[in-house]
Amino acid sequence: MLIDFLFVLVGGLKFGAIYALGAIGLVVIHKATKTVNFAHGALIMLGAYATFFLLERFKLPYWAVYVLAPTLVGAVSAFLEFAILRPIRRADMFIVIIATVFLAIALQEAVRLPYDVEMLSVAAVLEGDPLFLGDLIVTQESMWIIAGAFLFAILGALLFAQAGLGRSMRAMAQNIRGAQLCGYSVDGVYVFAWFVGGGLAGLAGVFSAPSLGVSPELMVATIVPAFVAAVIGGFDSLRGAILGGLILGIVENIAATYISAGLKSAISFLILFAVLMIRPEGLFPEGRVRKV
Amino acid sequence: MKRDGAGFRELAAPVLVVWAGAAASLFFDRYTQYVTALLLVAIMVGIALVILVGLARMITLASGAMMGLGAYGTAAMMVHWDAPFLVGVAFATALGALGGLLLGLPATRFRGHHLAMVTMVFQFVVIIVISEWDSLTGGVEGMRVPQATIAGYALKADWEYVVLIAFFAGLSILFAGILIRGHFGKALKAMSATEVGAEAFGIYVAGYQVMAFVISSAIIALGGALFAPEIRILDPDQYGILSSVLMLAYPIVGGMTSLWGGIIGGGLLRAGPELLRVVDEYQELVYAAIVIAVIVFLPGGLVEIYGRVAAALGGKRAKASPPERPQAAARAAALGHLAGAHPVSHPKGLVALKTASVSKSYGSLKAVSAVDLTVAAGSMHGLIGPNGAGKTTFFNTISGFIPPDEGTIEIFGRRMAEEPARARIRFGVARTFQNVAVYRTLSCLDNVIIGVGENDVVASLWHSIDEAVGGRASRARRERALNALAAVGLADVAGEAAGSLSLGNQRRVEIARAIVSKPKLILLDEPVSGVGAEEEERLKELLRSLNRELGVTMFVIEHNIRFVVDLCERLSVMSNGRIIAEGASAEVIKSDDVRRVYFGEG
Numbered sequence: 001m002l003i004d005f006l007f008v009l010v011g012g013l014k015f016g017a018i019y020a021l022g023a024i025g026l027v028v029i030h031k032a033t034k035t036v037n038f039a040h041g042a043l044i045m046l047g048a049y050a051t052f053f054l055l056e057r058f059k060l061p062y063w064a065v066y067v068l069a070p071t072l073v074g075a076v077s078a079f080l081e082f083a084i085l086r087p088i089r090r091a092d093m094f095i096v097i098i099a100t101v102f103l104a105i106a107l108q109e110a111v112r113l114p115y116d117v118e119m120l121s122v123a124a125v126l127e128g129d130p131l132f133l134g135d136l137i138v139t140q141e142s143m144w145i146i147a148g149a150f151l152f153a154i155l156g157a158l159l160f161a162q163a164g165l166g167r168s169m170r171a172m173a174q175n176i177r178g179a180q181l182c183g184y185s186v187d188g189v190y191v192f193a194w195f196v197g198g199g200l201a202g203l204a205g206v207f208s209a210p211s212l213g214v215s216p217e218l219m220v221a222t223i224v225p226a227f228v229a230a231v232i233g234g235f236d237s238l239r240g241a242i243l244g245g246l247i248l249g250i251v252e253n254i255a256a257t258y259i260s261a262g263l264k265s266a267i268s269f270l271i272l273f274a275v276l277m278i279r280p281e282g283l284f285p286e287g288r289v290r291k292v
Numbered sequence: 293m294k295r296d297g298a299g300f301r302e303l304a305a306p307v308l309v310v311w312a313g314a315a316a317s318l319f320f321d322r323y324t325q326y327v328t329a330l331l332l333v334a335i336m337v338g339i340a341l342v343i344l345v346g347l348a349r350m351i352t353l354a355s356g357a358m359m360g361l362g363a364y365g366t367a368a369m370m371v372h373w374d375a376p377f378l379v380g381v382a383f384a385t386a387l388g389a390l391g392g393l394l395l396g397l398p399a400t401r402f403r404g405h406h407l408a409m410v411t412m413v414f415q416f417v418v419i420i421v422i423s424e425w426d427s428l429t430g431g432v433e434g435m436r437v438p439q440a441t442i443a444g445y446a447l448k449a450d451w452e453y454v455v456l457i458a459f460f461a462g463l464s465i466l467f468a469g470i471l472i473r474g475h476f477g478k479a480l481k482a483m484s485a486t487e488v489g490a491e492a493f494g495i496y497v498a499g500y501q502v503m504a505f506v507i508s509s510a511i512i513a514l515g516g517a518l519f520a521p522e523i524r525i526l527d528p529d530q531y532g533i534l535s536s537v538l539m540l541a542y543p544i545v546g547g548m549t550s551l552w553g554g555i556i557g558g559g560l561l562r563a564g565p566e567l568l569r570v571v572d573e574y575q576e577l578v579y580a581a582i583v584i585a586v587i588v589f590l591p592g593g594l595v596e597i598y599g600r601v602a603a604a605l606g607g608k609r610a611k612a613s614p615p616e617r618p619q620a621a622a623r624a625a626a627l628g629h630l631a632g633a634h635p636v637s638h639p640k641g642l643v644a645l646k647t648a649s650v651s652k653s654y655g656s657l658k659a660v661s662a663v664d665l666t667v668a669a670g671s672m673h674g675l676i677g678p679n680g681a682g683k684t685t686f687f688n689t690i691s692g693f694i695p696p697d698e699g700t701i702e703i704f705g706r707r708m709a710e711e712p713a714r715a716r717i718r719f720g721v722a723r724t725f726q727n728v729a730v731y732r733t734l735s736c737l738d739n740v741i742i743g744v745g746e747n748d749v750v751a752s753l754w755h756s757i758d759e760a761v762g763g764r765a766s767r768a769r770r771e772r773a774l775n776a777l778a779a780v781g782l783a784d785v786a787g788e789a790a791g792s793l794s795l796g797n798q799r800r801v802e803i804a805r806a807i808v809s810k811p812k813l814i815l816l817d818e819p820v821s822g823v824g825a826e827e828e829e830r831l832k833e834l835l836r837s838l839n840r841e842l843g844v845t846m847f848v849i850e851h852n853i854r855f856v857v858d859l860c861e862r863l864s865v866m867s868n869g870r871i872i873a874e875g876a877s878a879e880v881i882k883s884d885d886v887r888r889v890y891f892g893e894g
Binding site for chain 2: 036084087088091092093094095097098099101102103105106109110113227231235266269272273276277280
């Protein structure tokens with residue numbers, strides 16, 4: 001009994017780690033640029049495709065994929081900021097939202113055209129024997145995803161919180177003019193935030209490629225949980241996004257196992273709705289100034 | 293004012309254009325007619341979303357669900373209860389309105405991406421219910437829509453649906469046009485310019501938002517219901533999240549704040565996939581790229597092209613000549629009209645405002661601490677004090693924006709209980725704002741018309757209709773507003789957007805908006821902050837004459853000591869949340885206490 005439950009928990013942690021990684025990129029972009037990136041799922045999907053190409057076509061080693069794929073996706077993301085979002089930075093918020101939504105559709109279609117039906121698969125990173133922790137069996141792949149994704153998520157959060165760059169991003173998000181007067185370059189910070197956020201999305205794509213498969217559907221499959229995780233955390237809290245991903249992954253897996261497998265996506269909507277209605281500021285909000 | 297012929301033309305033009313397009317399709321083949329029917333439905337969605345997204349500023353990803361409610365509602369009525377087609381359509385429209393109400397009530401608590409999420413949850417829930425409730429909807433298998441008949445006449449051909457849908461689309465456009473051009477639309481624009489400024493004049497923001505959800509959802513459901521027999525077999529996927537996303541783009545690509553924007557956005561975007569059949573499998577990619585390109589190059593939407601072309605053709609329209617200083621006589625006459633026949637006189641000793649031990653704390657900070665203050669009716673009373681003294685918090689308790697922790701507030705003898713800010717206008721309390729809160733996108737005249745009052749949601753719907761038919765009530769409101777504008781010296785800029793005026797003139801618009809309802813008490817929050825010395829002098833004269841002619845009591849917060857001492861006969865001084873001195877202005881500022889606290893002297 002207990003072993004079964006632990007097994008479910010580990011499975012939940014694995015997805016939770018991927019969700020957390022997705023959510024954290026979303027939060028980085030929102031924190032720095034006040035843009036809600038509905039194209040984030042598409043960036044994760046791009047990360048998965050990049051993994052497939054680098055690994056299966058170019059036969060690169062996995063460590064190189066972990067470096068190259070996030071860099072590539074980060075570059076695409078930075079380019080999108082530069083080419084499409086920069087011209088509409090001053091436009092109405094709705095216009096920005098719609099622009100990212102249609103970017104997502106365009107990116108999805110761009111990969112759907114050549115690889116429509118097939119679900120591409122990639123090898124797991126670690127294919128050694130599973131580990132036996134008492135009676136609990138955990139594959140090395142799961143271990144790596146849980147450990148690795150959380151490690152990267154926490155690293156990203158620390159980097160953002162500590163580095164001068166995180167400070168300039170936060171300054172920018174709170175008061176653009178003020179930050180400009182203090183000598184920060186808005187354009188530079190925006191592009192960089194999108195690079196970092198996109199890079200984190202790419203990383204989430206690399207982590208999810210072996211277990212979720214590489215297909216255009218990955219866009220939808222990852223954007224909803226990433227959003228839910230970010231909302232649970234308060235949307236502006238990196239710590240919250242990590243915990244939110246964790247909670248969502250575990251609750252989803254428990255519900256899918258013990259209640260009904262069909263409930264898996266319904267449960268994320270239920271959590272989303274409950275959090276929005278009861279605690280719209282998220283479970284782990286950052287201290288924020290009340291606007292009067 | 294004379295009957296407004298231009299107004300009628302503006303209302304009729306979009307209907308006639310859409311009808312002309314629909315009529316033209318009757319000369320083409322069946323496929324063209326089928327697509328035309330699709331476009332007419334999309335146009336209905338476009339105008340519905342202009343109201344909800346563009347004017348009420350509520351983003352929605354639930355349009356597909358609303359359309360699904362319409363289609364399935366009609367079909368279910370016809371299949372399970374043998375209802376005639378039009379009864380089914382009426383039921384489905386009501387169902388859409390109910391859906392809008394259910395979604396709108398929780399939705400008003402949210403903005404931006406949170407709202408997008410909430411509406412998305414609604415969207416998924418509706419589709420899940422439709423898919424799972426097999427016995428009613430046929431579930432994922434789909435539901436066959438029976439043959440539609442109207443008064444015994446069976447609708448079979450595509451052109452018959454074009455005629456039917458064009459009729460209802462025309463009605464919807466007319467209805468939406470009346471609302472958008474009328475008082476309802478003005479109130480929505482006022483809200484989106486400044487929610488605080490709107491609430492202060494009795495606009496219940498959440499009420500308008502719910503009404504916008506109800507109206508737009510009903511129109512979308514009506515569109516879905518009318519088209520249902522053309523689809524023949526309904527399937528929940530048609531109304532999924534993707535359809536909601538595509539529909540949200542209609543007003544944004546077309547132009548968010550105008551009826552034409554909704555018509556053009558809906559028509560062109562829905563035509564897109566049909567026109568793009570030539571590019572085959574690249575259809576979605578090209579479509580998305582076109583939408584993005586329009587957004588990037590025309591952030592105001594496609595209607596912006598018209599504006600640019602008109603500007604290019606007409607050259608630069610001569611800017612209205614700088615407003616001359618209005619003649620004192622004209623102003624006095626306007627003031628006289630505003631004051632009405634009855635000369636104002638207040639019995640001696642009448643009290644306009646009386647607060648008793650009003651307190652308000654933020655955490656451990658006692659912002660306002662047991663303040664007792666009395667303002668005599670008809671007087672001009674000033675409130676000064678150093679920064680952080682609690683003046684603004686105290687002011688906000690009087691205007692209802694902040695409920696006091698303790699204490700009572702009476703206005704002309706009536707105790708203000710829990711009434712929120714928007715109710716205070718009914719008690720004859722109007723206010724201006726330190727950071728001017730004019731409705732920037734509205735004309736000066738419309739700003740002041742909102743100040744006249746009767747801004748609750750249902751009244752605004754009636755006013756909109758009254759305005760469309762040039763009714764007497766709205767002419768009277770307009771007349772009053774023009775007088776108020778003339779009284780503050782802004783008669784010649786009545787038609788200009790309030791946001792385009794100088795700061796001093798924006799303050800004048802606020803004053804006109806505050807006096808037009810002939811309030812008994814006006815709260816002025818730093819009325820001359822940020823204006824030059826000359827303008828300051830003119831505003832002082834203006835406020836004096838308003839006080840004299842209208843008999844309105846004025847309670848003024850001001851940092852500018854010279855101004856407030858000149859303007860007000862009595863002065864209260866606040867420091868650390870308490871009143872530390874009160875009396876005739878000239879004497880109060882001489883008192884030692886005040887000089888010490890305020891000027892740091894002694």
